[in-house]
Amino acid sequence: MGRPRSPQLSPERIRSGALRIIDEHGLEALSMRRLAEALGVRAASLYNHVATKEALLHDLAEDVMDTVDTSGFTVDWQTGLIRWARSYRAALAAHPHLVPFMASGPARRETSLRRADAVHGGLTGAGWPPRYATMIGASAKYLVVGAAMGSFAGGFVDDAEVYDERFPHLRDAHLLSEHAAEIDEASFELALGALVDGLRAQFDALAAPPGTAHPR
Incomplete structure (x- = not known):
């Protein structure tokens, strides 16, 4: 049998997961490692979609301002x-x-x-x-x-x-x-x-x- 596939990652799923952590636990609770654990992936996988935590926060801010x-x-x-x-x-x-x-x-x-x-x-x-x-x-x-x-x-x-x-x-x-x-x-x-x-x-x-x- 082949190895189990990692959950599909997308920028939208990453932002949604990050915002959930912030909403539930506060801004300081967000880290790339914690986000990866919440999404069921390795932290290194996140960097294929977002460069840094700071960049991710800017993306979240953009989503909020879009409304x-x-x-x-x-x-x-x-x-x-x-x-x-x-x-x-x-x-x-x-x-x-x-x-x-x-x-x-x-x-x-x-x-x-x-x-x-x-x-x-x-x-x-x-x-x-x-x-x-x-x-x-x-x-x-x-x-x-x-x-x-x-x-x-x-x-x-x-x-x-x-x-x-x-x-x-x-x-x-x-x-x-x-x-x-x-x-x-x-x-x-x-x-x-x-x-x-x-x-x-x-x-x-x-x-x-x-x-x-x-x-x-």
Whole structure:
């Protein structure tokens, strides 16, 4: 009888296995050796499909960013910004352990750069000066990444005695963790809405003719 064949490897299967390890055990848990064991192959086999662990992480980041929606900028900049931010948050929140790797920037990743280009182009095309477009993209990213990295409401313990008397303004904080998903979603929407409303006023002020009093 011939030797048993190794399980079929493909870039897709490798990325799926790597993301599963990260999702379940954290970013530091991923190693090429552990990934090979999970896939039932030798570590050397992985290098026929991916050059390094770093390259694999960039591939995973590209897969995540591929789900981010920038189509709203064809409607107007407000729709584009809101749709991008919501889909960006959803993409990161689905894989929170990968967020620290992705938070530093797009590097040379094609899909990530394409999304960044679409956002910047959508804003400048609507009339925002390039400097403002850069700052708006950065501001929205800070909001999205912060929201995706953890739960504010889920960070409070559900023991009422912890807050009793010593922290009177937090007397209902023990209820937060029970409603964490709802509170976190509403908080993100509140912040995003406030950002867009503030930017809308700023946009109108920038577009006002010289000598026109800017709205306060």
